[in-house]
Amino acid sequence: MTEKNHFDGANYVTNFNAASTELPGSSVAWLNDLRQSSMTAFENVGLPGPKVEEWKYSNLNILKSGQYQFLNESSSQDLQIDNLCDKEFLKDIKGAKVVFCNGYYHQSLSNISAEPGITLVNLNEYIKVGPKDAQRLIHQKKSKSSLNALNAALMSDGVVLIVEQGVKLSEPIQIIHINTEMATAKALRNRHYIQIEKNASAQIIESYIGVDGVDCWSHTVSEINVADGASLEIYQFQNEGNATIHTNEAIIDLGEGTTFKHCSLNIGGRLSRTEIKPTLKGINSKIELRGAFLSRDGNSHDVFTHIKHMVEQCDSEQNYRGVLAKGGKSAFQGKVYVAKDAQLTNANQSNKNLILERGAEANSKPELLIYADDVKCSHGATVGELDQEALFYLKTRGLDQAAAKALLVEAFIAEVYEDVVLEPVKCKYLDLARKWLEAEL
Amino acid sequence: MLEIKDLHVEVAGQKILKGLNLTINSGEVHAIMGPNGAGKSTLSYAICGKQGYDITQGSITFKGKDFLQLEANERAGEGVFLGFQYPVEIPGVSNLNFLKAALNSIRKYRGQEDMAAIDFLKLIRAKAAELEMDPEMLKRAVNVGFSGGEKKRNEMVQMALLDPIFSVLDETDSGLDIDALRIVAEGINRMRDPKKSILVITHYQRLLDYVVPDFVHVLANGKIVKSGDKALARQLEKEGYTGIDVDGQAA
Numbered sequence: 001m002t003e004k005n006h007f008d009g010a011n012y013v014t015n016f017n018a019a020s021t022e023l024p025g026s027s028v029a030w031l032n033d034l035r036q037s038s039m040t041a042f043e044n045v046g047l048p049g050p051k052v053e054e055w056k057y058s059n060l061n062i063l064k065s066g067q068y069q070f071l072n073e074s075s076s077q078d079l080q081i082d083n084l085c086d087k088e089f090l091k092d093i094k095g096a097k098v099v100f101c102n103g104y105y106h107q108s109l110s111n112i113s114a115e116p117g118i119t120l121v122n123l124n125e126y127i128k129v130g131p132k133d134a135q136r137l138i139h140q141k142k143s144k145s146s147l148n149a150l151n152a153a154l155m156s157d158g159v160v161l162i163v164e165q166g167v168k169l170s171e172p173i174q175i176i177h178i179n180t181e182m183a184t185a186k187a188l189r190n191r192h193y194i195q196i197e198k199n200a201s202a203q204i205i206e207s208y209i210g211v212d213g214v215d216c217w218s219h220t221v222s223e224i225n226v227a228d229g230a231s232l233e234i235y236q237f238q239n240e241g242n243a244t245i246h247t248n249e250a251i252i253d254l255g256e257g258t259t260f261k262h263c264s265l266n267i268g269g270r271l272s273r274t275e276i277k278p279t280l281k282g283i284n285s286k287i288e289l290r291g292a293f294l295s296r297d298g299n300s301h302d303v304f305t306h307i308k309h310m311v312e313q314c315d316s317e318q319n320y321r322g323v324l325a326k327g328g329k330s331a332f333q334g335k336v337y338v339a340k341d342a343q344l345t346n347a348n349q350s351n352k353n354l355i356l357e358r359g360a361e362a363n364s365k366p367e368l369l370i371y372a373d374d375v376k377c378s379h380g381a382t383v384g385e386l387d388q389e390a391l392f393y394l395k396t397r398g399l400d401q402a403a404a405k406a407l408l409v410e411a412f413i414a415e416v417y418e419d420v421v422l423e424p425v426k427c428k429y430l431d432l433a434r435k436w437l438e439a440e441l
Numbered sequence: 442m443l444e445i446k447d448l449h450v451e452v453a454g455q456k457i458l459k460g461l462n463l464t465i466n467s468g469e470v471h472a473i474m475g476p477n478g479a480g481k482s483t484l485s486y487a488i489c490g491k492q493g494y495d496i497t498q499g500s501i502t503f504k505g506k507d508f509l510q511l512e513a514n515e516r517a518g519e520g521v522f523l524g525f526q527y528p529v530e531i532p533g534v535s536n537l538n539f540l541k542a543a544l545n546s547i548r549k550y551r552g553q554e555d556m557a558a559i560d561f562l563k564l565i566r567a568k569a570a571e572l573e574m575d576p577e578m579l580k581r582a583v584n585v586g587f588s589g590g591e592k593k594r595n596e597m598v599q600m601a602l603l604d605p606i607f608s609v610l611d612e613t614d615s616g617l618d619i620d621a622l623r624i625v626a627e628g629i630n631r632m633r634d635p636k637k638s639i640l641v642i643t644h645y646q647r648l649l650d651y652v653v654p655d656f657v658h659v660l661a662n663g664k665i666v667k668s669g670d671k672a673l674a675r676q677l678e679k680e681g682y683t684g685i686d687v688d689g690q691a692a
Contacts, residue, residue: 387529388492389529390530390531392513393529394531394539394543395490395512395517396513396516396522397517397542397599397603398514398517398543398544398546398547398550399542400512400514400546404514407539408531411532411533412533414533415532
């Protein structure tokens with residue numbers, strides 16, 4: 001039985017059954033139960049089709065045949081992986097690194113000897129060592145998303161990060177996902193559990209890297225808790241190969257007096273969908289979501305945010321920018337829910353899109369559901385072309401057409417990352433954007 | 442240096458310039474005055490190569506080169522500078538980066554290496570100081586949030602940095618208070634040199650009290666209808682354009 005407007009999930013049940021003995025932790029009974037019940041939950045709903053409002057701009061028709069199979073751990077190892085890591089970037093950021101190769105923890109590239117006061121380990125190891133703790137940690141959150149359930153049923157590995165009460169990490173932690181040729185025709189499913197306990201703070205850099213031409217599905221879910229007084233910053237880089245499908249869902253619960261920042265750049269893959277779903281459960285908390293997506297022919301980037309203001313006196317800010325070359329497609333959907341009791345909420349969102357050439361498609365959809373009466377909420381969306389007056393101005397100062405365009409587009413993107421304090425992260429964002437632009441202009 | 446012959450320019454199908462002739466030699470300062478809609482800004486855009494300004498007849502040569510074959514940025518590389526009536530705001534681009542990109546683009550056009558960052562900083566600080574620009578303005582986004590006077594001052598700093606051999610100043614004096622006008626005039630006068638030329642386009646006589654031109658031309662109905670020396674500007678200020686026959690016959 002599949003819900004109306006959804007694609008039938010039967011092919012995935014076949015995949016699941018075929019993979020059942022190879023799934024990590026198959027000797028752990030509760031985990032098997034969890035996988036099985038998640039599979040059933042997925043099967044009951046199916047894959048969201050384009051008639052589902054939230055999925056209007058990302059057509060999952062390409063996934064309905066279930067052609068992306070489970071990849072077992074022994075087939076995931078790839079000796080070429082060393083060449084794919086951005087060594088310079090790894091060097092500039094001193095903190096711990098957790099590297100996943102085709103969905104599985106890669107020990108020799110990782111360095112998890114982290115600071116005291118934190119637990120940092122890959123999920124499969126965590127389950128093996130302490131199955132009881134793991135059972136408590138895993139799958140606490142109820143998600144209605146069928147893709148989330150599919151991820152839980154077929155997850156290969158992930159990160160467990162627990163930052164203990166009052167611990168403030170001095171260096172960011174990197175979580176790096178690398179897809180290689182071994183991933184061809186496979187689905188890579190990571191599932192991350194991140195707990196920032198009371199008054200603790202952490203920064204995470206989450207990268208997705210891949211090889212052009214590798215047709216795979218990279219599918220990640222992160223479950224995140226930020227306890228009272230804690231803060232978390234996530235810097236995401238989605239830069240996979242041009243044939244990859246990328247779906248990513250982060251569910252974040254925020255306590256009282258918390259800060260949560262999420263910053264992203266979507267640049268790779270043929271279809272990417274980034275979902276960020278923070279829920280404000282304690283007063284005096286702040287959310288800041290920002291990012292850019294750059295689409296060229298054959299790219300579709302879809303950023304979907306859903307912020308729930310459940311309590312009073314919280315702020316949320318969203319700032320997303322899209323740049324589209326000919327044939328590129330993008331969507332920003334910003335959903336903000338303000339509950340009846342969430343008085344004195346400040347919720348602002350802005351999405352600006354720049355079309356470099358006719359024949360691109362930018363979609364922007366703010367959705368504000370406000371049930372409180374004493375709030376300040378705003379939204380703004382624009383789609384436009386480069387300012388011809390500004391181009392001429394730059395050309396009279398000696399810049400040629402390409403350089404003038406590049407300067408204006410870079411500036412448009414750079415405004416999003418202006419406040420990023422981690423210098424190597426900011427530079428990396430701008431470098432990637434610049435390289436993308438050089439190929440387009 | 443600059444020779445314009447029988448120039449006809451159309452904008453969106455409308456004939457704006459209709460057979461304009463103008464010769465400017467090294468070391469000369471020319472002023473063009475004229476009523477609204479005469480084609481003054483069109484002339485400056487045509488000289489600098491703005492898109493949408495179609496040259497249907499005539500020629501513009503600069504130091505013997507056919508300018509109509511060159512893009513706007515190549516004309517800048519040849520040594521032409523346009524001071525804008527309304528300088529454009531560019532959010533997200535710092536003035537400093539903009540100026541560096543401009544200077545190095547022109548150097549590149551001339552086959553020179555990029556200027557070393559430290560030398561560039563020294564140079565731009567010196568130019569900003571000469572024109573009494575607050576160094577903080579160099580860090581801000583190009584013209585964003587600048588007052589009218591600050592924008593024009595920024596134009597003068599750009600001109601001083603790029604050191605053109607021919608400058609076109611399109612109503613650079615409009616909307617300026619007397620202090621800003623003085624700064625702009627000083628900026629222009631600094632460019633006076635036997636090897637350089639300047640074309641000042643203005644509505645009013647008052648800038649010409651500070652920047653004294655060698656020649657004054659009246660542009661009306663797409664042509665230069667009268668030329669003279671600085672006395673012509675005073676006459677215009679006193680009598681207005683009504684004393685000039687716009688069909689090209691001297692009054």
